[in-house]
Amino acid sequence: MLVQKIRSSRKEFKILNLAKADLSGADLIGANLSGADLIGANLIGANLIGANLSGANLSGANLSEANLSEANLSGVNLGEANLSEANLSGVNLSRVNLSGADLSRVNFSRVNFSQADLSQADLSQANLSQADLSLANLSGYNLSGYNLSGANLSEANLSEANLSEANLSGYNLRGANLRGANLSGASLFKADLSGANLRRVNLSGANLSRSLIRADLFEADLSGVDLRRANLSGANLSGVNLFEADLFEADLSGANLIGVDFEKSIVTNAKFSSNSLGMTRELKQELIEKGAIFEDSLEDPLTLSPLRK
Template identity: 35%
Template sequence: MAGHEVRNVQETWHPAPRADGAGHAGPATAAGRWRDMSDSELIGIRVEQSMLDRLHELHDHFIRGVRHGRKIIMRRCDLSGLDLDGMTLAHAEMLGCNFTGASLRRTNLSCAQLLAATFTHADLTGANLERAGLRAASFDDADLTGARLTGADLRDCAIYDEEKNEIGSTIPSSFRGALLRDTVLAHSKVKRAIFDGASLIGADLRNADLRATSFTGAELVGVDLSGTRMADADLRGAMVTGTVVAGADLVNAQISDPVPVSDVWLRARLHEHRLWIMSGGHKGARADLSGLDLTRHDLSGAILAAAVLDEAMLVEADLSGAILAAASLRRANLLRANLRGADLRGVDLMSANMRAVDMTGAKTGQLPGTALNTLLRKAV
């Protein structure tokens, strides 16, 4: 691959220079840059649907060995929002390309080179990405239901910074908030990838390399992790149900073990916390519900201001109308929780799983009389 080198056993991508000498500026228009498909490489342009359709036709000819076929080779091109459904793009080179919001249902991208590509909010239902090069790729909030990524390379990658003329920071592949229902990642290289807040339901990750991978606040239901390498993986706040871990290497993995609580115990803690709030800290005790399993608990209208619920499991919990001002819910799992009308001013939700949360009518922002603001950094 042109412009590709390996440094410190880590792949480094050097984006090809723009033909107009503009460096790494945004995508140019196609006019004057794309001449009757004679260019061997497309760099930094906005690809329109008609152009894509023609490129696909030529690439399909290339794959099938038909005369005058041409392999797709793109760098930093914008394909956002386009329709790639059912296209055969196997072995294509589309480095650093933007597929945000695109439809790639049943698209064949097997063995394609998609280094640092962006698939945010894309629909990849049933797509074939087997053995694809996907280092530093982003699938945040994408739908990968039934997609096949067997043997794909999803490791992190350092990107060359043209402006500074130096290797930039290492970028991991990311699946934040993505839907991976019945997705196949068996035998894939996913070291240091991020699955925070993702839903992995019935996914197949057998024998995958998941070392140092983050699953913070993720939903792992019926996932097959047998034979995986998960040393140093982070599963804090993850909801793990019916998952197969036979033969998995979990050395130094951080795994939450949420503590179940009874309704009687919880009511007593809430009563003590209410006294603590009403007395200005002179009576009762501050509620510390960190790491507890509060799945589907009814906490509607509860006074939880300044309470600590870090890494708590609040999946499908009812917190409607609850007062959570200045509370700490770092890395809490709020998957499908009901927060309608809740007071979230000054709440710390850093790295919390907010997927499918109902916040209709909730109060957010700065808590009056304090410098505290609702903190959603890294929340998914």
């Protein structure tokens, strides 16, 4: 009777209190559940293809194995809901509250998560390939080993997240907050990290070749990092650890080099500016001896004569 009532009210639906209702396995294709109170409802295996759930409250609901493809979820509250193994293909989760939700083993390929709150959600074994995660909150996440191929992470909050060994080559991380994140061993070849916050991030052993433009890397650990041909022009490298980093042909012109550790780093043909913050006479001499290039050497006051052997 309850299912029939819901299905018969597709056009002129009046908000029902369906909190903790048992709708497991229910056929709710195209049903109008706009604004419904479904807190704690049992929707295990329910068929919600094309259903209108806009503005509904599904916090704490069990939607495991439910079919939500093409459903309207705009403004939905899915906080602490169980969506494990649910079908969400073609769904727009932009600005949706998914905090604390169980999203394990869900296929989110090509799903729009822009500005969604995913804090404390369980995304283990979820497929996030081609997903739009721009401006999404993924703070503190363990995303190591996740399928993120082609995902858009621009301006996403990834602070304190674990992305160790992740393949992020060519990814859009423009303006992302990666403060304190673990990116050790990650591949960021040709990734767009322009304007990203990489303060205190761990990038030891990561490949950042051709990926950084004006990024904030304050106190980041870049020891042993592959930065060959990376564009670090204008980047904030204050306090950065570049021990044994490979900066072959990298562009560090105009970068903030205050307190940077270049010990055992490779700077052959790397480009520097004499007027960069932190560029002392001693540091310039050290870098020149290691093969660095100063294109402004003919005009700047720190011009040095080659050391006599």
